[in-house]
Amino acid sequence: MNRRQFSLVSLAAAWLVTRALMLWLLAHDTEPLLGRGAVAREVWRLYFHWYGVLSHGAFPANDTLWQYPPGAGAVLASPGLLPGLTYFQAFVALTLTTDALVTAALARAGTRPGRSLLGAALWTGGLPLLLHIPLARYDVQVTALAVISLLTLNRSTRAGGAFAALGALVKVWPALVLLGTPRGRTTRSAWTWAGATGVLSLGLFAASFNNPLAFLRQQGGRGVQIESLGGTALSLARHAGWPGRVRYQYGAMELVGPYVSAVATVSLALTASAFALLLLWRVRARRWTGATPFDTALCAVLLFTVTSRVISPQYMIWLVGLAAVCLTSRHTVQRPVAALVLAATSVSAVAYPALYGEVVGCTWTGCLLMLVRNGLLATAAVLSLARLWRSTRPASGRSTPVSEPRPDSVRLPHRALTAS
Template sequence: MRAVVRPAYRRPLLWWSGTRVLLLLWATTVLPWFSHGSEIGDVAIYRGWAELMQTGTFPVHDTQWQYPPAAALVFLIPQWATHLGLSYILAFFLFALVADFAVLALLVAHADRNAAQRCVDGTEHAAHLGGVWAWILGGFAIGPLLLMRYDVIVTALAVGGLVAPARSVRARWSVRGALIGLGAMVKAWPAGLILGLPPKGPGRRAVAWAAGTAFAVTAALSLMMSGAFSFLGGQSSRGIEVESVLASPFMIASWFGYPVKVVHEYGAFQISGPGVNALASFAELLTVLGLGLVLWWRLLRFKQRAWTPALMYDVAFTVVLVLVVTSRVLSPQYLIWLLGLTALVFTENAPTRRATVLARPAMLVFGCVLVTQIEFPLLFGEVMGGQFWGTMLVAVRNVVLVVACVLSLRALWNSGPADPADPADDETGQTRPDSLAQATHGR
């Protein structure tokens, strides 16, 4: 983590600082921004939840409460910070900013380790910072929303669960597993990261720590507050949100007279009309099918000796992309999840180290990230009203995400061993037999 302050990484640190100062000034209205009210509302909701949770109960009667138990910690930490004289909203922004910096530091440290591993005969290689720049510029493209939702905090836990450093292999995978387990109890999607974990000891250790952490945190919060599992009912009742992939055909069909309207339910703008409820039920089947393909690949096609850290990031990227594309909801902040994993894929796509198989899908997703502020909040009124430009922008973005998802699943399905440049796997502390044989053969 100390790598981020080294002189070699001064330029990205300065760019991150400059862009984040602007985001913070826009978020706090010190500088005017074209749509502050449409984004600040969620933080006000978080504050109300935090005040209620301090009384010992989850907001069980609020239809907008749809989060796992550990999300309470995310909302309560800014509330505790108000005792220092900060407002809840400013405290939340600062909390999100710390998580944003944590992702930056993890990406820089990871790129630095990759560069160190490529040193041969004393020859130093500059770290490939494609992922670092993707996080800096992509986060700025998402806009103040980056600090106004808690998704950046979950993303920091997920990225840490994949690349957090430690002195020993055992400690490394224990820490990573614990972060994945905590992330899953804050917002469920990090649980899918276990599909890419390494085989044998390190992977089993990470899964054990993930399960143990998730159980311990959930049990503790259940004892301290009532209604810890009330979020399950809220999730199952949600319909198709207006920005989701499944909503786009209905919104386009409304131009030709199909009876679709937008209603506000469960804290989201959802579509209502003939066939919508049936498709909403079908969405869960699509999610199961998509994740089933990844699981099938892992159980039947994956070869243990082919595992690499880059493959783990590819699997994580694919899993989360499947979840986003098949979800009944696709809020703009979901792109923050994908941005963090896209940055990891880019980090592995160095000119001298093309370890990833998902560089092209990651580029497509990054393109979708760049138009986030245009879609929300700039054209969100048109999206809700089914007008041409807003609806088409969302539809095109969704098509690109679907294409990226299909390409990712296909590339993962066809993936084989990465370039065996180094016979020793620094991540697991084990020697890769295929790499050793080919490395010896080349001498």
């Protein structure tokens, strides 16, 4: 057995052991430190309820908890395709299958010349840091679409764009993974196919279901979740006399009271600023390598996560997946960022489900947990953008914009690697 084969066997063994542990935790979900049943309840109560509505040809238009694009309906309805299993069992089985698919895709990418198996290792070891949460949320499925989109861009920009669009129809954020495509024909092809796939898929949903855009109405009413950056600030403000309180609404624990709307507005403004920074980066970027699309995807999703009014624990699944894609390339500039993402993921599991009562109660312990987790994420976002920006500047001594593909660069047409 050579070294590569040994690495792949070790990776498979680690996946089996860690996923068995995650299943064990899910089976003991009622334990106090594992959430007293709250984690699994999302599937067998909420998702199963939505499945019942979807099976009658409609989206849950009048449900304030339905805040997802129509593609989410396809994911939530898919457990019904597995006969002989309960909805909960089928959902977990499909999630594990998707998890295995992501691991295999990352491993395959890591065995190519000039690539690394570190990405597959990070996904295999990073996902269990969230305990059993990934098995009881559909974020593994949407992350899989984003990961496959990035990994297929080197062979087919059409497929990469199509997978990104399908991911965006499940949860909007996968549209961001195309921000780092090289200028020229590559970008035009990827975004054209993404747009065509999105329009066609949305048309199919509109023809098959009633109220496909009902989620937009519910999204607009969301407030400031206690686990967001703004929520952390307001939680700390309670210790300084702020009279606000925590209330369950729109499927999350949110803060209500004076100045909450102002904090929400600031969050939206920061999100807009992050998008403007990414556009400015793209305009000024002059060098692309095979790792640049991966690094950009992680940076973009980090920025939008940190500035969001909602940072649920399952959001960390997205970041772990994108960090793993970055580490498949030996020329990524995001290695320190990936380490910060893993650290933030570990703290997230302590905050929820283990000590969520402290977070909801805005105790000093809860505030400290959120301050550390969100501080790590904010640091990761700033560092990610800074390293991405430096990596795409023109090489010293050159006055004309060029692209310098590395040995592991994606196989793109020559015209796509030159600045337009």
